Amino acid sequence: MRVIRSHPLVAFFVLAFVIAWALVPFGSFGAFGPLVAALVVVPISRGRAGLAELGRRMVRWRVRWYWWALALTLPLAVHGAAVVVTGPSAGVPFASASVGTVVALFLLRLVDPFDGPLGEEPGWRGVAVPGMAARLSPLAATSILAVVITVWHLPLAFLGEDDPWSAVAFIVVGTVGVTFWYSWLFAHTGGSVLLCLVAHSVEGALPNETLVYVGIWLVVAVVLVVIDRRWWVGATSPLLSAPI
Template sequence: WYAVALLLPAMLALLTGFANMALGAAAPGLAEVTWSGLLAVFAVRLVNPMDGPLGEEPGFRGYAVPLLQARWTPLRSAALLGVVVSLWHLPLVLFGQLSLIGLPTTFAITFLYVWLFNRTGGSVLLTFLFHNSQGTFTVGSFGFSGAEADRAELIYFAVVVLAVLTTVLLDRGAWRAAPASAIDSVLLRSGSDPIHR
């Protein structure tokens, strides 16, 4: 699961980048990517409280997912959280730091976070590493520009949706019921029985 958390985001970015290059896009930034640069970015993101992983994972996966899963299935919980996470990222669109296609992509990738969280028994650490990896080697690392960059974002959205559909189709059990360790036990002890709708 550590390999999934660390490598799946890079695989999604690589699939996107190479698909875009196959369609004729130039990738000038790829030649400038170095292992030392990637490790430096990864390390800074591990400890930067103003960055996404450290600022978001305790709340979204550490608090919200167990709370949602005490009432609903993982699939419905992921959909509900996906809406919240997308709204959370809306200011980035308004300030030009995220494109509009970034919102449905954010919604879709939330399903992968919930899947990983549940498959690792409710590990926030693994979703934190997934998030950190997702922001370390990105589609932006290819250096696409103009229409090619826009196309890359659409391809990335399609690749993420394909990854989500793969987990839903090939790992159906993971979407029907969350493991006990990934459900809010405080809510259950208070007398609210889980209603998996």
């Protein structure tokens, strides 16, 4: 308990890894690790006030309409661009999916704690980003977090994959790209985990397993850094709430 109170961010990362990776020997992966880690660390380190702040971030929906539009449409645009470049293929199973199928998957991912969006966003964005941005510039904090989340995902490359090293490349490139996108969206919506949850759910509702797809996300990350360079290199982010 004292260790968690003294080093809440480190405790969060350790728990997120331990919970997720503990299932790997059984052929599974605990995508809910960051969510559980957040729900353990936040009450111990910050009490009810910290838990209430995390809850507010998870339901923070009052943002300008264009942030909602961007959260919903940018993942679709990236997917569409990848399909245009590569064409429908085995790596793009939902390239011609019906609207109903996409909407159903989107809604399921919004509420399923065992899936990536709800299992990850309350932890990575709700706890890690504010905690790191309080001490580092957004660029430094996001760069470090991108490495952490990439390593956290790596066991997935060796769970039932025919070509694990291609899966590693996919995870590395894709995770870095979307981490910059989610950090930027989180900060510019006043610390809304909900908007990141929505964006993550849209992104996963149209899975695309091509390197072109994740490469486009990396391009998106570079564009965001270039067009908003002054914010990225600032001492700390004025757009984030106090860290949990």
